[in-house]
Amino acid sequence: MIKAEWFYWLVGLSFLVMASQMVTDRSNPKRYGTGAFWGLIGAGFIYSSWVVTKQAPAEPLGVAVLVMAALAGFGFTGRGTPRTTTTEERAASAARFGNRLFVPALTIPVVAMACAIGVKHLSFGGEPVLQQGSETILGLGIGAVVALVVGMVMLREKRLSVPVQSGRSMLEAMGWAMLLPQMLATLGAIFQVSGVGDQVGKLTTSVLPKDSLVIAIVVYCVGMFAFTIIMGNAFAAFPVMTAAVGWPVLIGHFHGNAAAVLAIGMLAGFCGTLVTPMAANFNIVPAALLELKDQYGPIKAQLPTAGVLLGCNIVIMTLFAF
Amino acid sequence: MIVLLGVLVVVLGFATKRNPLLVVGVAGIATGLLGGLSPGKVLAAFGEGFAGSRAVTIFAITLPVIGLLERYGLQEQARNLIARFGRLTTGRFLALYLGLRQIGAAVGLTNVFGHAQTVRPLAVPMAEGAAERKYGALPDRTREKVRSFSASADNIGLFFGEDVFLAVGSILLITGFVNTTYGTHLEPLHLALWAIPTAVCAFVVHGWRLLRLDRQLERELLTADVQPSAAVEAAQ
Numbered sequence: 001m002i003k004a005e006w007f008y009w010l011v012g013l014s015f016l017v018m019a020s021q022m023v024t025d026r027s028n029p030k031r032y033g034t035g036a037f038w039g040l041i042g043a044g045f046i047y048s049s050w051v052v053t054k055q056a057p058a059e060p061l062g063v064a065v066l067v068m069a070a071l072a073g074f075g076f077t078g079r080g081t082p083r084t085t086t087t088e089e090r091a092a093s094a095a096r097f098g099n100r101l102f103v104p105a106l107t108i109p110v111v112a113m114a115c116a117i118g119v120k121h122l123s124f125g126g127e128p129v130l131q132q133g134s135e136t137i138l139g140l141g142i143g144a145v146v147a148l149v150v151g152m153v154m155l156r157e158k159r160l161s162v163p164v165q166s167g168r169s170m171l172e173a174m175g176w177a178m179l180l181p182q183m184l185a186t187l188g189a190i191f192q193v194s195g196v197g198d199q200v201g202k203l204t205t206s207v208l209p210k211d212s213l214v215i216a217i218v219v220y221c222v223g224m225f226a227f228t229i230i231m232g233n234a235f236a237a238f239p240v241m242t243a244a245v246g247w248p249v250l251i252g253h254f255h256g257n258a259a260a261v262l263a264i265g266m267l268a269g270f271c272g273t274l275v276t277p278m279a280a281n282f283n284i285v286p287a288a289l290l291e292l293k294d295q296y297g298p299i300k301a302q303l304p305t306a307g308v309l310l311g312c313n314i315v316i317m318t319l320f321a322f
Numbered sequence: 323m324i325v326l327l328g329v330l331v332v333v334l335g336f337a338t339k340r341n342p343l344l345v346v347g348v349a350g351i352a353t354g355l356l357g358g359l360s361p362g363k364v365l366a367a368f369g370e371g372f373a374g375s376r377a378v379t380i381f382a383i384t385l386p387v388i389g390l391l392e393r394y395g396l397q398e399q400a401r402n403l404i405a406r407f408g409r410l411t412t413g414r415f416l417a418l419y420l421g422l423r424q425i426g427a428a429v430g431l432t433n434v435f436g437h438a439q440t441v442r443p444l445a446v447p448m449a450e451g452a453a454e455r456k457y458g459a460l461p462d463r464t465r466e467k468v469r470s471f472s473a474s475a476d477n478i479g480l481f482f483g484e485d486v487f488l489a490v491g492s493i494l495l496i497t498g499f500v501n502t503t504y505g506t507h508l509e510p511l512h513l514a515l516w517a518i519p520t521a522v523c524a525f526v527v528h529g530w531r532l533l534r535l536d537r538q539l540e541r542e543l544l545t546a547d548v549q550p551s552a553a554v555e556a557a558q
Contacts, residue, residue: 007383008376010383011376011382011383014383015382045376045379048372051373052373058365058366058368058369058370058373060369061372062365062368062369062372065368065369065371065372066368068343069346069347070347072341072343073341073343073344073347085393085395090392090393090395090398093394094395094396094398094402095395097394097395098399099399101391101399102396102400102403105388105391105396105444108387109434109435112433112434113431116430116431116433116434136433137377137380139433140384140436143439144383144386147387148387148390151391152390155394157390162390162393163390164386166386166389166390167382167388169389171385179343181375181378181379182371182372182376182378182379183342183368183371183372185372185374186367186372186375187328187346187350187353187371188371189374190328190350190353190357190359190364190371191325191329193357194325194354194356194358195325196328196353196357199325200326230332230333234492235492235495239499242500247500247503258500259508259513259515259516260516262500262513263485263493263496263513263516263517264516264520266492266496267482270481270485270492273481274478274481277336278332280342282477283473283477284342285437286476287470287473289438290437290442290469290470290473292469297466297469297470298470298473298474300470301470301471302474302477302478304531305528305531308527309482309523312520312527316519316520316523
């Protein structure tokens with residue numbers, strides 16, 4: 001059975017290799033801090049395998065995470081000058097290989113699709129080929145590995161160090177943004193156990209008048225939207241707002257159609273995901289990956305759509321759920 | 323009530339543009355301690371949070387091959403390719419991408435597209451190439467805008483497509499939560515059907531905004547041509 005952990009190890013291992021390249025890169029004025037940051041992330045990826053199975057204590061990893069945050073947060077990381085091809089060389093290479101360059105690039109989505117549709121149902125010796133519940137991650141991982149092989153063979157590139165160096169300069173360019181989604185997932189978990197959700201639920205219940213259907217719908221949808229902005233994730237907002245307003249008031253008191261109320265409520269939360277820097281993997285990481293100067297660029301592009309769709313959700317729920 | 327201080331730390335931190343890693347670290351420690359966790363428990367929470375959320379970073383596995391192909395001119399070739407489709411403007415191309423992303427997510431193919439595997443190497447050079455064909459080299463501000471809208475097409479397509487698929491996390495969360503908490507028997511199929519009206523709205527609203535991007539580019543870039551940029555800078 002192909003397991004998701006194997007690909008976490010592969011990511012961890014490549015971060016460690018890239019970290020060793022960073023430390024020896026003299027064009028980076030902060031090469032030690034940069035190497036330490038990515039080395040810790042890489043080692044953390046591998047150590048985590050034993051944390052999720054409770055075979056190793058989580059506290060040392062927690063210390064390492066805070067050290068990573070401090071390294072990047074206090075400016076000890078930087079980037080070197082990437083050793084890559086010039087614009088002219090790229091144009092010449094594009095003319096030479098032409099549309100064949102798309103073959104490895106499209107290998108990733110094609111393999112991911114094949115895993116999600118076909119390989120998912122295959123089993124070998126009574127065991128499924130892919131670890132269940134991780135098929136989309138595995139599809140991406142297998143796709144990336146196959147694409148790398150296809151690409152190196154097609155381009156007749158014999159040195160594995162070339163793609164690793166290219167990947168490393170993309171990592172350096174993204175910097176701290178790469179760690180942010182995982183830090184925010186932690187914050188969400190801490191908010192949960194500390195009872196932040198219950199407090200927000202109590203606040204919402206206290207401001208909610210009991211007799212107006214329209215106001216209750218607006219409070220549920222806007223509450224999902226606002227709480228998702230705070231938590232960075234509609235999944236964290238959903239149980240809180242549903243326990244406070246959705247179930248007791250909209251479904252219990254006003255007899256709404258449960259499936260419609262809950263599905264549309266969740267989508268109101270998704271509008272919040274579009275406008276919050278807390279949803280770093282969707283909003284901040286792409287800004288770094290696309291080398292934007294304004295890290296809020298994607299959020300600004302999404303804000304008007306998110307506002308209109310929040311209104312749409314309120315209208316759709318009012319018209320069809322009651 | 324005092325645990326809400328952590329939320330305030332996050333809001334203030336982002337508003338004053340502190341480094342987000344520090345903001346989140348401080349907010350997490352403060353909320354955990356105020357909420358009655360021991361320092362050891364707070365550290366363990368950071369460790370478990372990192373270990374349990376590695377899936378969001380797994381896209382890094384695609385970076386070496388994407389980097390390799392970019393070195394050999396993938397982005398240049400994406401620009402060359404779009405140049406052959408004269409009618410495909412930036413806005414029309416991105417609306418097409420939005421539609422494909424949404425349909426892909428609706429049939430469960432959430433990882434087939436993404437910021438690392440399709441937006442950076444393919445969608446952005448094509449969207450920029452379509453504009454460059456018409457206006458020549460793009461000023462940085464326009465480039466930023468086209469890239470931001472490319473990222474938005476991916477996000478909006480994903481968010482408002484995936485809920486139409488039955489086995490996606492958010493649908494399973496809804497059924498899991500209400501069926502165990504309130505003892506109901508909600509079917510994933512009904513929830514997925516109720517996601518369709520919003521999905522249609524999302525495509526119409528964002529697709530319209532993407533098409534309007536063409537007119538914005540025309541206005542910005544053609545007026546910039548009339549006034550040489552040096553004169554504009556001097557006037558400011």
